Amino acid sequence: MRLREAFARIGIPEPWGTVAIRPVRVYGDPVLRRKSAPVTAAPESVRELVTDMFDTMYHEPGIGLAAPQIGVSMRVVVVAAVPDDDDGKNVGRPFAMLNPVLVSRSDDTTRFEEGCLSVPDINETVERPRAIRFRYTSLDGDALERDAAGLLARVVQHELDHLDGVLFVDRLSLVKRQLLRKRLARLGAAPRG
C-alpha cells in the first residue's frame, strides 16, 4: 500500500546490508486476482520470503506488502511502522503476519486516500471500517490478536484484500471505476520486465 500522506509523516527506514528486492506485480497480472493459499509449513519456512518482502516494501517504498504482489500466492503480509490509533500518535513496529484474518470490524467507517504498489500512479479515496480486530501467526509461531484503528487498520484491511485477490480499486464506486477504466486497462496492457 502506498500512501502519500503517510510518507510525509512517517520516516521509512533505509534498507541496509544485503537486500533482495523482488519485482512487484502490476494490475493485470493474474496472480493479483488469485485467492492465496494458507501457510501450512512451519513459520520458519517463510522467513526468507518475509525478508524479501520487507526489502521490497522499503525499496519501493510502501507501508504494507502482501506476498501475491511479488508473485507468491501465500497468505503472508508485511507492514511497516505505522500508527495504530485514530490520532496517529502511537506508532508501532514493523511486523509480518502469516495467515492473518479479520476478527471484527467497527460499524463506523472512515474515508482515506489509498494507493497500491501494484496499481501505480492511481490514488483514490476508499471508505473502510474505522477500527478492526485481527489475528495472525507471527514469524516466531505465536498466535496473536490485536486491535487497530487509524493507519494500521487501513493498511491491514488493504493487505488482507490482496490475499483474496481484491484490489483497492474494486472498492470504489461504479462511477469512479468507470472513470478509471482506461487508465487501468493501460496498466493491464503494459509490457512487463
Ligand SMILES: [Zn+2]
Ligand atoms: Zn496494495
